[in-house]
Amino acid sequence: MYRSYVRPEILAMGGYVPGEQPKGNEAVKLNTNENPYRASEKVYDAIRQVAVQGLSRYPNAVAQPFREAAAELFGITPDMILCGNGSDDLLTILTRTFVGSGELLRLPYPSYILYKSLAEIQGAESEEVRFNADWSLPDYFGQKPVAETACHLRPVKTDRLKLVYLPNPNSPSGTLIPPERIAQIAQSLPCPLVVDEAYADFAGTHCVSLLETIPNLIITRTMSKSYALAGLRFGFLMAHPELVEQLVKVKDSYNCDAIAIAAATAAIKDQDWLCENKAKILATRTRLRDRMRELGFLVPDSFANFTWNVYRDESVSPRQLYLHLKEHGYLVRYMSYAGWGDGLRISVGTDEQIDNCLNLIERFLGR
Amino acid sequence: MYRSYVRPEILAMGGYVPGEQPKGNEAVKLNTNENPYRASEKVYDAIRQVAVQGLSRYPNAVAQPFREAAAELFGITPDMILCGNGSDDLLTILTRTFVGSGELLRLPYPSYILYKSLAEIQGAESEEVRFNADWSLPDYFGQKPVAETACHLRPVKTDRLKLVYLPNPNSPSGTLIPPERIAQIAQSLPCPLVVDEAYADFAGTHCVSLLETIPNLIITRTMSKSYALAGLRFGFLMAHPELVEQLVKVKDSYNCDAIAIAAATAAIKDQDWLCENKAKILATRTRLRDRMRELGFLVPDSFANFTWNVYRDESVSPRQLYLHLKEHGYLVRYMSYAGWGDGLRISVGTDEQIDNCLNLIERFLGR
Numbered sequence: 062m063y064r065s066y067v068r069p070e071i072l073a074m075g076g077y078v079p080g081e082q083p084k085g086n087e088a089v090k091l092n093t094n095e096n097p098y099r100a101s102e103k104v105y106d107a108i109r110q111v112a113v114q115g116l117s118r119y120p121n122a123v124a125q126p127f128r129e130a131a132a133e134l135f136g137i138t139p140d141m142i143l144c145g146n147g148s149d150d151l152l153t154i155l156t157r158t159f160v161g162s163g164e165l166l167r168l169p170y171p172s173y174i175l176y177k178s179l180a181e182i183q184g185a186e187s188e189e190v191r192f193n194a195d196w197s198l199p200d201y202f203g204q205k206p207v208a209e210t211a212c213h214l215r216p217v218k219t220d221r222l223k224l225v226y227l228p229n230p231n232s233p234s235g236t237l238i239p240p241e242r243i244a245q246i247a248q249s250l251p252c253p254l255v256v257d258e259a260y261a262d263f264a265g266t267h268c269v270s271l272l273e274t275i276p277n278l279i280i281t282r283t284m285s286k287s288y289a290l291a292g293l294r295f296g297f298l299m300a301h302p303e304l305v306e307q308l309v310k311v312k313d314s315y316n317c318d319a320i321a322i323a324a325a326t327a328a329i330k331d332q333d334w335l336c337e338n339k340a341k342i343l344a345t346r347t348r349l350r351d352r353m354r355e356l357g358f359l360v361p362d363s364f365a366n367f368t369w370n371v372y373r374d375e376s377v378s379p380r381q382l383y384l385h386l387k388e389h390g391y392l393v394r395y396m397s398y399a400g401w402g403d404g405l406r407i408s409v410g411t412d413e414q415i416d417n418c419l420n421l422i423e424r425f426l427g428r
Numbered sequence: 429m430y431r432s433y434v435r436p437e438i439l440a441m442g443g444y445v446p447g448e449q450p451k452g453n454e455a456v457k458l459n460t461n462e463n464p465y466r467a468s469e470k471v472y473d474a475i476r477q478v479a480v481q482g483l484s485r486y487p488n489a490v491a492q493p494f495r496e497a498a499a500e501l502f503g504i505t506p507d508m509i510l511c512g513n514g515s516d517d518l519l520t521i522l523t524r525t526f527v528g529s530g531e532l533l534r535l536p537y538p539s540y541i542l543y544k545s546l547a548e549i550q551g552a553e554s555e556e557v558r559f560n561a562d563w564s565l566p567d568y569f570g571q572k573p574v575a576e577t578a579c580h581l582r583p584v585k586t587d588r589l590k591l592v593y594l595p596n597p598n599s600p601s602g603t604l605i606p607p608e609r610i611a612q613i614a615q616s617l618p619c620p621l622v623v624d625e626a627y628a629d630f631a632g633t634h635c636v637s638l639l640e641t642i643p644n645l646i647i648t649r650t651m652s653k654s655y656a657l658a659g660l661r662f663g664f665l666m667a668h669p670e671l672v673e674q675l676v677k678v679k680d681s682y683n684c685d686a687i688a689i690a691a692a693t694a695a696i697k698d699q700d701w702l703c704e705n706k707a708k709i710l711a712t713r714t715r716l717r718d719r720m721r722e723l724g725f726l727v728p729d730s731f732a733n734f735t736w737n738v739y740r741d742e743s744v745s746p747r748q749l750y751l752h753l754k755e756h757g758y759l760v761r762y763m764s765y766a767g768w769g770d771g772l773r774i775s776v777g778t779d780e781q782i783d784n785c786l787n788l789i790e791r792f793l794g795r
Contacts, residue, residue, distance in 0.1 A: 063671050068590075071525050079486070082485075082486060108687070111659075115659075116467060117465065117659065118462050119446070120661070146680070149682070150513075159435060178677075223433075290483050292685060292687070304433070310549075315516070315658075319660070
């Protein structure tokens with residue numbers, strides 16, 4: 062009888078399942094793209110300071126100190142920034158703002174499955190557009206949907222497309238669509254294009270400068286990966302102020318807590334830390350990619366803090382390899398995409414973690 | 429053109445406006461029911477400990493340590509608890525889980541306006557049922573809606589009612605509906621009844637024991653008020669495990685951060701602090717109520733950490749009094765409810781704050 066209270070769309074959902082989080086601290090986690098290093102000490106100083114000031118008051122409702130710091134960094138205005146309780150909060154707000162029941166959301170495939178779950182919760186449909194084999198996007202991705210079959214009860218509708226998600230760099234592939242191509246896609250679409258730049262700090266390029274000229278472009282960012290703050294839950298988006306104004310109505314009144322605001326502000330102000338951290342991650346990423354290729358894996362060039370690994374032939378089962386690594390205390394992400402295939406997504410850990418993981422892989426392959 | 433991307437329901441919304449948060453620290457805030465005291469030092473110890481451990485990993489997805497501590501306190505099982513980024517996050521999750529586009533949500537009036545905003549975001553309707561003059565609820569509140577007018581295009585539907593919200597104690601009145609009456613209301617409704625117990629720790633009674641026998645009852649709580657942690661954003665709900673299971677699908681994967689989980693867990697384990705804090709607040713509340721009554725205000729007995737104050741006749745303008753207090757650095761909440769009237773909601777501060785505020789009110793009244 063409990064189920065009878067629940068909207069049928071929710072009952073039908075499987076729900077998004079995040080990567081495994083082992084209970085103890087024994088396992089080496091290379092499965093959810095966390096940063097293996099500790100965030101800037103300035104972040105922790107800021108947290109201790111809030112603890113001294115106390116938490117009995119509500120936080121700033123729009124995380125204004127962070128908006129100002131981020132606006133300065135990106136050369137935009139603070140009213141172009143909306144902060145969220147992790148970028149998942151922002152993806153939720155975006156979907157609720159733009160996509161109504163029965164409408165349509167588009168995402169590439171394979172990518173972040175959460176976009177699809179968000180459509181389901183809205184009672185909306187989603188359309189997965191497959192990447193080409195080289196992880197470029199087909200022309201269709203940037204176009205209106207094909208007209209639906211005419212029916213005397215339901216008119217032909219090509220204007221149901223209300224939102225398009227594009228993670229860039231993409232997960233699980235780590236590949237990048239160049240900003241010029243993104244501009245072209247956004248300009249062809251009849252609705253907002255959300256470029257999810259969760260991993261952009263590892264990419265060397267991003268789309269922020271396009272915001273000035275492309276009105277339907279929205280960029281989301283997270284502090285979880287490049288700033289080593291997955292435990293903090295803080296993300297932000299950048300868009301035209303008129304869009305931000307509408308999105309604010311949909312967010313919870315106080316969606317970012319006082320500690321997260323102070324910590325994220327300290328983090329984004331410490332660009333020296335980011336630079337240094339990025340250099341370490343990128344060096345280890347290259348080492349991981351090169352060795353995996355030597356071992357016979359097909360590894361696309363990664364622009365993120367992970368690599369996507371598929372063996373060159375069917376002699377190696379990614380699932381068996383995943384289980385082998387797990388048994389030895391190394392968690393990587395086994396991904397299986399219907400109609401596409403499976404593989405392993407390995408987060409870039411420390412050099413030592415990656416070397417140990419590579420040794421386990423070699424042993425599994427019998428090298 | 430930006431507006432054309434946005435769902436019409438969102439465009440039409442005014443958006444919920446939270447209480448004023450002055451920029452400096454000069455004003456005495458008696459307007460958003462924050463606790464005037466500092467949270468337990470055990471909370472701040474827990475925060476400092478997380479800062480030592482670091483934040484590079486994702487938090488526990490369901491805040492399990494908190495669930496276990498709260499379950500022990502309330503004598504229920506951990507799977508009956510869902511944690512949120514403030515109780516607003518939970519109200520959002522509840523509305524999205526139960527109320528679809530075109531469906532109906534019920535709330536009492538005057539109460540927490542947010543419930544109505546949440547219905548609007550869902551593209552749902554809301555039905556405000558007025559409290560009686562003595563802040564009791566009319567019978568209708570616990571019944572199915574009246575059948576809609578028949579129409580050949582739209583069938584009569586009385587089953588559109590999908591969720592009922594009842595804050596208890598209520599805001600702005602501070603009044604309480606007894607648990608026996610709540611049980612009766614829940615049992616008559618065809619949908620879940622959410623009892624928002626944000627202020628229950630100040631009330632001396634609550635509805636948790638009803639959960640065992642009433643399947644459609646859901647109780648929400650917040651750490652913002654009685655635990656003095658408005659800046660932390662942490663709330664939780666209690667319901668049957670089968671309902672919690674569905675709600676989990678709708679929440680963001682990691683909706684509570686690692687610091688909030690540790691801090692809220694430390695807070696709920698320190699019941700001695702809660703007891704002591706409650707005693708102080710209740711003593712000041714009585715003093716505030718008694719003096720306001722002496723001054724000619726009608727003040728219902730409050731079961732929360734604020735009082736609701738309406739002058740006995742029209743010789744005193746609540747709005748003018750609010751402005752007078754604001755001018756002197758005391759922020760209280762001026763509330764004006766269409767078709768009901770206006771008044772001042774005054775949060776219970778420290779004795780000193782309340783005495784100063786009362787002196788300002790006396791001066792305004794010319795006593």
